[in-house]
Amino acid sequence: MSRIVLDVRGLKTYFYTYEGVVKAVDGVSFSIREGEFFGLVGETGCGKSVTALSVMRLVDPPGRIVGGEVLLDGIDILKLSEKEMQGVRGRKISMIFQDPMASLSPLMKIGEQIAEVLRKSSKEVSRERILDLLKLVRMPSPERVIDSYPFELSGGMRQRAMIAMMLSAKPRLLIADEPTTALDVTTQAQILNLLKEMKRELKLSLWLITHDLGVVAELCDRSCVMYAGRIVECGTIREIFREPLHPYTRGLLEAIPKVHLKVDRLATIPGTVPDLIDPPSGCRFHPRCPYASYRCIESLPEAVSFTPTHIVFCHLYSGGIKA
Amino acid sequence: MMEDSILRVEGLKKYFPIKSGVWGKVKGYVRSLDGVSLTVRRGETLALVGESGCGKTTFGRTVLRLLRPTSGKIIFGGVDITDLSEKELKPFRRRMQIVFQDPLASLDPRMTIGDILREPFKLHGGFSLREIEEKILQLLESVGMREEHIYRYPHELSGGQRQRVCILRAISLNPEFLVLDEPTSALDVSVQAQILNLLKDLQREYGLTYLFITHDLGIVRFMSDRSAVMYLGKIVELSWNDDLFNNPLHPYTRSLISAIPTFDPELKRREEPILGEVPSAINIPQGCRFHPRCPYAFGACFEREPLLEDRGGGHLVACHLEKL
Ligand SMILES: Nc1ncnc2c1ncn2[C@@H]1O[C@H](COP(=O)(O)OP(=O)(O)OP(=O)(O)O)[C@@H](O)[C@H]1O
Ligand SMILES: Nc1ncnc2c1ncn2[C@@H]1O[C@H](COP(=O)(O)OP(=O)(O)OP(=O)(O)O)[C@@H](O)[C@H]1O
Ligand code: SF4
Ligand SMILES: [Mg+2]
Ligand SMILES: [Mg+2]
Numbered sequence: 123m124s125r126i127v128l129d130v131r132g133l134k135t136y137f138y139t140y141e142g143v144v145k146a147v148d149g150v151s152f153s154i155r156e157g158e159f160f161g162l163v164g165e166t167g168c169g170k171s172v173t174a175l176s177v178m179r180l181v182d183p184p185g186r187i188v189g190g191e192v193l194l195d196g197i198d199i200l201k202l203s204e205k206e207m208q209g210v211r212g213r214k215i216s217m218i219f220q221d222p223m224a225s226l227s228p229l230m231k232i233g234e235q236i237a238e239v240l241r242k243s244s245k246e247v248s249r250e251r252i253l254d255l256l257k258l259v260r261m262p263s264p265e266r267v268i269d270s271y272p273f274e275l276s277g278g279m280r281q282r283a284m285i286a287m288m289l290s291a292k293p294r295l296l297i298a299d300e301p302t303t304a305l306d307v308t309t310q311a312q313i314l315n316l317l318k319e320m321k322r323e324l325k326l327s328l329w330l331i332t333h334d335l336g337v338v339a340e341l342c343d344r345s346c347v348m349y350a351g352r353i354v355e356c357g358t359i360r361e362i363f364r365e366p367l368h369p370y371t372r373g374l375l376e377a378i379p380k381v382h383l384k385v386d387r388l389a390t391i392p393g394t395v396p397d398l399i400d401p402p403s404g405c406r407f408h409p410r411c412p413y414a415s416y417r418c419i420e421s422l423p424e425a426v427s428f429t430p431t432h433i434v435f436c437h438l439y440s441g442g443i444k445a
Numbered sequence: 446m447m448e449d450s451i452l453r454v455e456g457l458k459k460y461f462p463i464k465s466g467v468w469g470k471v472k473g474y475v476r477s478l479d480g481v482s483l484t485v486r487r488g489e490t491l492a493l494v495g496e497s498g499c500g501k502t503t504f505g506r507t508v509l510r511l512l513r514p515t516s517g518k519i520i521f522g523g524v525d526i527t528d529l530s531e532k533e534l535k536p537f538r539r540r541m542q543i544v545f546q547d548p549l550a551s552l553d554p555r556m557t558i559g560d561i562l563r564e565p566f567k568l569h570g571g572f573s574l575r576e577i578e579e580k581i582l583q584l585l586e587s588v589g590m591r592e593e594h595i596y597r598y599p600h601e602l603s604g605g606q607r608q609r610v611c612i613l614r615a616i617s618l619n620p621e622f623l624v625l626d627e628p629t630s631a632l633d634v635s636v637q638a639q640i641l642n643l644l645k646d647l648q649r650e651y652g653l654t655y656l657f658i659t660h661d662l663g664i665v666r667f668m669s670d671r672s673a674v675m676y677l678g679k680i681v682e683l684s685w686n687d688d689l690f691n692n693p694l695h696p697y698t699r700s701l702i703s704a705i706p707t708f709d710p711e712l713k714r715r716e717e718p719i720l721g722e723v724p725s726a727i728n729i730p731q732g733c734r735f736h737p738r739c740p741y742a743f744g745a746c747f748e749r750e751p752l753l754e755d756r757g758g759g760h761l762v763a764c765h766l767e768k769l
Contacts (some may be wrong), residue, residue: 165633278722307662307701307705308701310704311703337706339706341706374634374635378638379663384667387642388638388641390635390642391638395633
């Protein structure tokens with residue numbers, strides 16, 4: 123197996139608000155290997171973005187990282203000074219967001235913005251090199267785009283420009299937070315194909331964050347499912363989609379209307395996501411779980427591994443037996 | 446031909462003028478609907494799908510006469526409502542309703558849920574106060590909400606509960622026809638499943654007819670019987686879902702279907718997705734409007750606009766190709 127690039131261990135990030143402490147990320151562990159596409163999935167508010175922002179050390183007050191380690195190539199970046207961290211951001215880890223407009227400067231031409239990233243990571247800067255990057259992300263008419271402002275581009279082109287910018291620094295890890303959510307299906311398919319090509323050509327390590335299980339199945343090698351600030355299940359794509367174990371993963375997969383399967387009713391998960399100020403005791407999914415027993419209310423389920431990759435946090439499996 | 450249609454639309458166009466300068470000189474038009482014809486049958490769910498900006502919302506709003514059509518005809522329940530005045534439209538208003546994508550934006554933040562639900566009854570009159578209170582309680586219970594919600598404000602509800610309120614407001618006066626404009630796209634999958642099931646139940650219970658607007662083909666498959674695929678203000682294909690999904694005839698429909706991620710890690714996409722981007726509705730390409738993105742385009746596609754024709758069994762397609 124290839125080397126581990128990012129190893130997150132027991133990460134906790136809380137927000138200290140007037141209403142109380144929001145335990146947005148509460149003991150999250152996972153790792154990403156070199157050349158791997160890893161997907162973090164879960165419904166809105168479960169803590170995906172806060173996990174990523176914590177790894178980038180970009181959590182603003184009232185938020186604070188209160189526990190855990192984030193090892194990048196073996197070094198705990200939570201211990202670095204802010205100055206040292208600036209050398210990590212954008213060079214070793216880059217991040218692209220759902221809305222490229224939020225991270226592209228509106229007043230600078232695309233070419234200039236890419237040049238700036240290249241300069242920062244002390245790479246060679248030339249028009250040729252920038253054009254190469256735009257061609258790498260299969261940008262339509264790169265000669266025109268290099269001299270265009272972001273508002274002159276379509277949503278798909280902006281996301282391509284973002285990816286070009288982020289790749290220009292040759293980061294160890296690219297974090298993409300909902301990179302295709304704002305795009306149309308056909309444009310989304312184009313961006314997903316592009317990322318797949320990047321994987322083949324550049325041996326890129328990607329951490330994809332999304333609420334769309336279809337995108338994860340399409341793009342990733344391995345995935346973790348998050349619920350209310352914690353990870354409930356991790357596995358290869360095959361394990362998650364073919365043999366899901368956690369009742370939440372199963373519920374989520376069944377609740378999605380599928381194109382190739384006509385059903386009369388959709389399976390639903392009763393209730394709604396919990397309040398993270400006062401989350402349910404024990405297993406946080408227990409108020410919505412059809413299999414919940416007293417143990418689920420009383421104690422936190424430990425990790426149970428069925429294969430080196432397939433891990434589930436659920437009392438149903440505490441004997442190590444699949445239900 | 447005496448099939449029971451609730452809505453018939455013929456050659457519907459909606460152009461928005463683009464104005465410039467202080468004098469507001471019209472320098473062009475956004476051709477949001479560019480000649481749409483279709484029929485919605487009583488009791489069915491017809492899905493309307495297509496990419497962002499293709500005209501779905503404009504279509505929904507125009508057929509309900511929330512927008513004034515530029516030309517064409519709208520026949521609702523056998524009556525031509527194309528040119529009716531607002532006053533003449535009033536009796537039709539309660540028979541047709543719309544639910545929007547963003548529940549928070551379509552609910553007045555200063556009104557309680559009770560006030561929001563009372564409004565349609567007051568607007569259309571003929572109900573005593575007691576009747577109204579009984580009605581709204583019944584409505585709330587029918588979607589799994591409680592009396593206490595009457596006193597809450599929209600921001601005090603979850604996203605799913607808010608969309609329930611919007612749906613209740615729309616069905617409160619027993620309409621016949623509902624336009625559902627991406628009613629679940631702001632919701633999580635687990636909540637979406639609850640709302641979609643609810644919409645199916647309500648349809649069965651009240652014999653409602655739905656025009657369901659979405660860009661999610663999984664939802665199309667679940668909710669509807671027939672579907673219309675829209676591209677740049679025109680219908681390019683319309684058929685029964687089994688036909689449409691198993692045997693799509695238009696190259697655009699084919700790429701739409703192949704562009705959706707499959708949930709099966711073993712299944713690979715069958716076809717490369719289409720290249721390029723959607724052209725603007727201001728400069729619609731000559732000939733077939735899809736030709737700049739179509740991998741099969743040939744001579745005729747550049748010159749003539751293909752007509753929407755029946756290829757048998759009610760499978761309509763607008764494409765010059767005989768077969769794919
Ligand atoms: N500045 C903040 N103050 C208080 N709570 C916050 C703050 N930022 C985030 N949270 C809370 O942290 C939790 C996790 O948020 P996060 O943005 O990580 O969710 P997410 O999984 O990325 O959701 P989405 O899919 O909607 O992007 C949420 O409950 C959110 O309300
Ligand atoms: N009031 C308006 N004035 C000018 N142009 C408009 C107006 N309303 C809509 N349009 C244009 O009409 C076209 C169709 O818009 P519409 O909102 O109907 O698309 P849609 O298919 O509903 O897209 P989406 O999936 O993003 O909701 C777009 O090009 C849009 O910019
Ligand atoms: S008519 Fe021609 S250009 Fe248009 S979609 Fe069909 S094949 Fe393509
Ligand atoms: Mg997020
Ligand atoms: Mg719309």
